[in-house]
Each structure stands twice: as C-alpha cells, then as structure tokens.
C-alpha cells in the first residue's frame with residue numbers, strides 16, 4: 001500500500017477548494033491508502049502571523065478534518081510541532097541541500113516579494129517540507145502545480161542523501177489530485193480559491209453559515225453571454241460553478257451544463273449542492289468543538305504514534321550522516 005501524505009497550513013480559513021481537492025480524497029481513500037494527515041503549524045510561522053490565531057486555527061483545522069470524516073484509527077493524524085523530529089530532520093536535510101537549490105524555489109520568490117521582512121524560514125520552508133515527507137517514508141504527495149517544485153526538491157534531497165550516506169529515505173513523488181479538483185475563486189475565477197485570498201467574498205469557507213455560502217454563490221461572477229457551457233478558458237466563472245456542482249453531486253461538469261438554461265438556475269442548484277455538502281460537516285464540527293477533549297486526545301495519540309515512527313527515521317539519518325549515538 002503506498003503511503004500518501006497531505007499537510008494543511010493553519011494560515012487562513014479552510015475552504016471548499018481544500019475540501020474538494022484535498023480533504024474529500026483523503027476520506028474516500030483512507031481505507032485503501034496508507035494515509036498521513038498533518039496540520040503544518042510550523043509552516044504558518046514562515047510569514048507574518050498572529051500567534052493566538054495560529055494556535056486557534058491549528059485546533060480548528062484538526063477539528064474540521066475529523067468532522068469531515070478523517071479517521072484517526074486508520075490515518076496517521078498529527079500536528080507537525082507536536083512531533084519534534086520534523087525540525088530535527090529539517091536540520092539534517094539542510095546539510096544535504098544546496099543554497100542555490102533552495103533559492104531557486106518560485107514560491108519563495110513570489111512570497112518574498114510580498115513581504116517587507118523576509119523570514120529565513122521562508123527560504124528554508126521547502127526543506128522542512130522535505131523533512132515532513134521523508135520522515136514517514138512517504139511514497140506519494142498529492143499537490144497542485146504551486147507545490148510541485150517543492151516535492152521535486154524533496155526527491156532530489158532524498159536521492160542525494162541516499163547516494164552520499166547510504167540508503168535512508170524512500171524517494172517520494174508528486175501525484176496529481178483529481179482533475180476536476182481545482183476550485184477557483186468565485187469573484188475572480190481565473191485565480192484558485194485560496195486561504196490567502198484578499199477578499200472573503202470569493203471563498204466558500206467550510207465553516208461559513210449556510211446563508212453565507214448561498215449568498216456567495218448567488219453573487220459569483222459569471223460570464224458575458226447567457227450560455228451555460230463548460231469551457232474553463234472561455235467561461236471561467238460558469239465553468240467553476242459547474243465544477244463545484246459536479247464535485248458536490250458526483251456528476252460531470254460538461255454533462256450538467258445541459259440541464260440549465262439560465263445562470264440563475266445554475267447558481268441556485270450550485271448553492272443547494274454546496275450547502276448540502278457542507279452542512280453535515282459544520283454540524284459535526286460544532287458537536288466536536290463543544291467539547292474539545294476528544295480532539296486533544298486524538299492529537300496526543302497521533303503525536304505518540306508519529307514520534308515512534310519518526311524517531312527511528314531520525315536515528316537512522318543521524319547515524320548515516322556521521323553523528324555519534326548518545
């Protein structure tokens with residue numbers, strides 16, 4: 001069984017894109033795939049952040065993932081900072097990564113351009129991500145285009161470490177999430193829906209109230225003519241609504257287009273489908289959030305299990321690279 005790993009950075013609010021592109025696939029595949037799910041709280045520290053917000057969101061993300069159906073009995077489910085081996089391996093991997101290699105990362109350049117004070121951790125973040133991946137002998141990392149280069153870096157580092165110091169790490173590969181999985185912003189449908197979007201109007205948050213979800217869908221930007229057709233290049237707004245409807249109801253976007261004559265009908269059907277998909281998750285979230293003891297217990301158990309696996313991997317890497325066992 002291949003091992004697959006997905007991380008969620010608590011730097012904004014989880015949204016429908018995260019659900020369709022990452023959370024729903026985890027839940028549908030967790031019985032047949034060896035799954036690692038983690039909240040990458042250390043990654044949230046690489047940009048300007050409010051400490052109390054990161055802490056609050058870490059617990060909220062874990063709760064939402066459990067509410068959506070992530071099963072900690074079958075997945076390895078953890079908070080990154082609860083398992084100190086992530087940062088321990090990070091350092092060892094820094095010693096196997098070139099400065100130029102880290103500096104070439106496109107995301108670093110893009111994010112650094114938007115910051116007044118660029119943190120050192122923004123530069124080394126892909127090496128921490130490599131540690132996240134290599135620590136658990138991950139085979140597959142489902143990622144969008146924006147993260148592909150980072151998984152390539154993890155591959156290169158793993159291969160170099162193995163070649164220089166002896167076989168230590170499984171060499172991971174990036175895999176594509178389901179094709180229909182790229183959900184776009186409702187107000188700016190050529191940009192992907194994202195936690196870091198400037199405005200919340202185009203982002204369907206998983207914990208938005210039903211009437212808020214409905215309003216956002218009804219106000220989504222559509223396209224100039226009045227034809228309901230699936231054509232992402234020519235009609236990005238309408239195609240995005242069709243993709244969302246398809247993802248929430250299990251249909252085919254192009255086929256669904258034939259059912260609607262007007263944008264208004266498509267919007268109401270999409271709003272209904274989004275509300276129907278997210279309402280049970282929100283309800284379960286509110287139940288779990290009422291007494292967070294359960295979530296905390298799950299996280300403690302996850303950290304213990306992860307620590308056991310990761311501890312062995314770090315010992316192996318330390319010995320290989322030349323450190324004296326204590």
Ligand code: ATP
Nearest residue numbers: 009017018021022144181182183192193194195196
């Ligand atoms: P950020 O803007 O901070 O990068 P994000 O919304 O892209 O936030 P991530 O934490 O980077 O969220 O990604 C978590 C998971 O959700 C990843 O597996 C990513 O591929 C997936 N994902 C993110 N946005 C979308 C989207 N719009 N459609 C489909 N999948 C998405």
Ligand code: MG
Nearest residue numbers: 146147194195
């Ligand atoms: Mg992202």
